[in-house]
Amino acid sequence: MATLTAAAIFRRVDKPVLAAFVFIAVLLAGGRIYSPNFLSADYLLQQLQVASFLGVIATGVMLVVLLGHIDLSIPWVVTIGGMMSTAAAGWSETGSALAIPFAVACGIAIGLVNGFGVAYLRVPSMIFTLGMNAIAQGLMVIHTSGFAPQDHATPAMHFLAVERSILGIPNAVWVWAAIGGATVVVLNRSSFGRRIYAIGNSERAVFLSRVNVNLVVVACFVVSGACSAFAGALLAGYSTKAYQAMGDPYLLPAIAAVVLGGTSILGGRGTYLGTVAGVILVTLLQSILSIVQIPEAGRQITYGAVIIAMLLVYGRGEKVVS
Amino acid sequence: MRQDWGYRLAPHRGLLLAVGLFVVMFAMFISHHPAGFSSNVLNTAANKGALLAFVAMAQTLPVLTSGLDLSVGNVFVLTNCLASTVVTGSAEHAALGVVLVLATGLACGALNGAIVVFGRLQPIIATLATGAMYHGVALLLRPEPGGEVHEGFADFMTGSVAGGIPFAMILLVGVVLVIWLPYRLSTLGRAAYAVGSSEQAAYMSGVPVARAKFLAYVLAGLLASIAGLLLTCLTYSGEANALLGGSYTLNSIAAVVLGGTSLYGGSGGAIGSILGAFVLRTIGDLLFVFDMNPLWQPLFLGIVLVVSVGLGSLRLLRIKSRLELYR
Numbered sequence: 001m002a003t004l005t006a007a008a009i010f011r012r013v014d015k016p017v018l019a020a021f022v023f024i025a026v027l028l029a030g031g032r033i034y035s036p037n038f039l040s041a042d043y044l045l046q047q048l049q050v051a052s053f054l055g056v057i058a059t060g061v062m063l064v065v066l067l068g069h070i071d072l073s074i075p076w077v078v079t080i081g082g083m084m085s086t087a088a089a090g091w092s093e094t095g096s097a098l099a100i101p102f103a104v105a106c107g108i109a110i111g112l113v114n115g116f117g118v119a120y121l122r123v124p125s126m127i128f129t130l131g132m133n134a135i136a137q138g139l140m141v142i143h144t145s146g147f148a149p150q151d152h153a154t155p156a157m158h159f160l161a162v163e164r165s166i167l168g169i170p171n172a173v174w175v176w177a178a179i180g181g182a183t184v185v186v187l188n189r190s191s192f193g194r195r196i197y198a199i200g201n202s203e204r205a206v207f208l209s210r211v212n213v214n215l216v217v218v219a220c221f222v223v224s225g226a227c228s229a230f231a232g233a234l235l236a237g238y239s240t241k242a243y244q245a246m247g248d249p250y251l252l253p254a255i256a257a258v259v260l261g262g263t264s265i266l267g268g269r270g271t272y273l274g275t276v277a278g279v280i281l282v283t284l285l286q287s288i289l290s291i292v293q294i295p296e297a298g299r300q301i302t303y304g305a306v307i308i309a310m311l312l313v314y315g316r317g318e319k320v321v322s
Numbered sequence: 323m324r325q326d327w328g329y330r331l332a333p334h335r336g337l338l339l340a341v342g343l344f345v346v347m348f349a350m351f352i353s354h355h356p357a358g359f360s361s362n363v364l365n366t367a368a369n370k371g372a373l374l375a376f377v378a379m380a381q382t383l384p385v386l387t388s389g390l391d392l393s394v395g396n397v398f399v400l401t402n403c404l405a406s407t408v409v410t411g412s413a414e415h416a417a418l419g420v421v422l423v424l425a426t427g428l429a430c431g432a433l434n435g436a437i438v439v440f441g442r443l444q445p446i447i448a449t450l451a452t453g454a455m456y457h458g459v460a461l462l463l464r465p466e467p468g469g470e471v472h473e474g475f476a477d478f479m480t481g482s483v484a485g486g487i488p489f490a491m492i493l494l495v496g497v498v499l500v501i502w503l504p505y506r507l508s509t510l511g512r513a514a515y516a517v518g519s520s521e522q523a524a525y526m527s528g529v530p531v532a533r534a535k536f537l538a539y540v541l542a543g544l545l546a547s548i549a550g551l552l553l554t555c556l557t558y559s560g561e562a563n564a565l566l567g568g569s570y571t572l573n574s575i576a577a578v579v580l581g582g583t584s585l586y587g588g589s590g591g592a593i594g595s596i597l598g599a600f601v602l603r604t605i606g607d608l609l610f611v612f613d614m615n616p617l618w619q620p621l622f623l624g625i626v627l628v629v630s631v632g633l634g635s636l637r638l639l640r641i642k643s644r645l646e647l648y649r
Contacts, residue, residue: 121635131628138621203648300458307451
């Protein structure tokens with residue numbers, strides 16, 4: 001009887017999510033062998049803090065991927081978030097207070113255009129968001145005249161990204177937890193969330209159910225833009241300044257985290273818990289590779305090989321049989 | 323008879339649009355160029371365009387099977403680094419080096435194909451990961467920018483032949499004639515289009531699905547390595563530049579779309595992608611001859627890209643049932 005319930009529980013658990021957590025445990029154990037400091041609370045909290053920036057970005061990416069789309073404008077929307085927040089801080093006192101909302105508003109604006117192009121113009125998301133990335137880059141290059149901007153992060157950004165106010169846990173982790181919690185509720189307990197999964201499975205069926213498909217798509221791209229820009233503002237707070245191409249190292253890890261967490265890149269399937277696992281997995285992997293004293297070349301090769309290996313274990317597609 | 327023409331041209335609408343766009347832009351470029359139409363100007367434009375054209379051709383093949391290869395830029399950079407190491411010394415040594423470079427491209431493509439076809443991973447994420455690996459290998463080969471290349475070979479590849487025709491153009495036409503057209507007309511080439519239209523239907527019709535997809539990725543690796551070889555001849559050196567690889571990957575997707583190939587697979591072709599690549603390159607040159615601030619270039623490129631793919635949405639006006647919009 002007991003074994004039966006255990007089997008039933010095992011069936012209920014999402015296999016990819018379980019596998020992702022197993023890989024996290026393996027990475028932690030491996031790190032522990034390499035360095036005894038690896039499992040210290042301080043180091044782990046620091047990893048979580050770094051992970052939370054990626055986590056906020058991955059939240060938006062996940063919503064878009066659940067629809068069966070992809071958002072390649074992440075890199076420069078992150079940079080827009082960082083640059084616009086610091087620029088607002090440089091304008092005036094009120095600008096300083098509104099730095100973060102202003103950055104998020106800019107992200108929302110890019111997300112609106114992305115959503116409009118994908119939903120109403122029916123342009124494949126991959127190429128449209130790629131074009132918007134180039135436009136975002138162009139705007140920022142003109143804004144800074146090609147140089148590093150001179151403005152600095154506001155105290156609020158520093159507070160959210162760096163300080164530890166409650167229980168010694170970094171505020172960035174609380175921010176990620178709040179955004180993540182809200183996403184879980186929306187995905188599982190709202191009709192909007194249900195519609196996201198439904199569109200990922202069959203857009204046509206959702207349209208025939210008299211749901212405004214385009215509105216849902218636009219909303220997801222807006223959330224993605226907002227999340228990326230917000231993460232950009234946090235990153236600017238973390239490093240006290242914004243700089244060109246600061247978002248470039250986040251696109252691939254964000255997509256990898258979402259997919260490693262068991263979300264189907266074709267849409268319609270995936271849980272937020274998986275994305276959390278994927279984000280921690282990618283962050284730990286990057287961290288271990290940077291601790292282990294091998295040259296950059298070896299790190300890149302290992303990074304790619306490990307992702308392929310993990311996906312080969314549990315991320316394989318169905319075989320075409322009919 | 324006239325209707326017949328319309329019917330025949332309809333599938334090539336994207337290609338014809340790219341041809342028109344390129345002719346107009348190149349005419350503007352040449353007419354405003356301070357040096358006018360000279361062999362030198364033509365040669366520079368041809369070499370720059372051919373680099374992206376080869377990478378875009380490489381990208382076209384997986385896209386036709388409704389896949390994607392996000393590692394083309396990294397293969398391009400990897401083969402650039404390799405060529406700057408092995409295409410040196412005596413003529414025989416350099417020739418052997420060229421063969422090695424092309425074989426490396428094939429091997430990279432074969433790894434991508436094996437992971438996508440036999441590992442059954444989604445191409446977008448699989449090639450993302452292999453791209454990181456190829457970049458690692460490039461760094462291993464060339465931690466610092468540098469290296470050298472057989473000078474006679476390099477000057478031959480980037481110079482012009484009698485009549486002022488750039489050799490890069492001849493190479494491009496040669497690759498189309500020797501690789502693309504035979505592939506397009508072969509069983510596996512047709513199979514790639516069938517797989518791109520509907521993998522299930524292709525499978526049920528006995529089309530060799532796995533072999534068609536595998537070959538598409540292998541040839542993509544080969545074409546990207548030709549571009550890497552050409553880059554080495556242009557710069558006389560190699561550099562494991564991640565930004566360069568990334569920008570070539572993204573521009574190759576843009577070129578493929580501008581050339582009229584559907585990202586959903588099953589329609590289009592490599593010749594359109596070549597024109598798409600030249601359109602993208604001419605945009606940059608146009609800004610130069612019109613004396614615009616170079617800072618505006620990324621914005622201008624983005625706007626041209628978004629507007630031109632947005633123009634494709636005009637077809638939506640002719641759709642009768644809104645249901646057809648949704649998959």
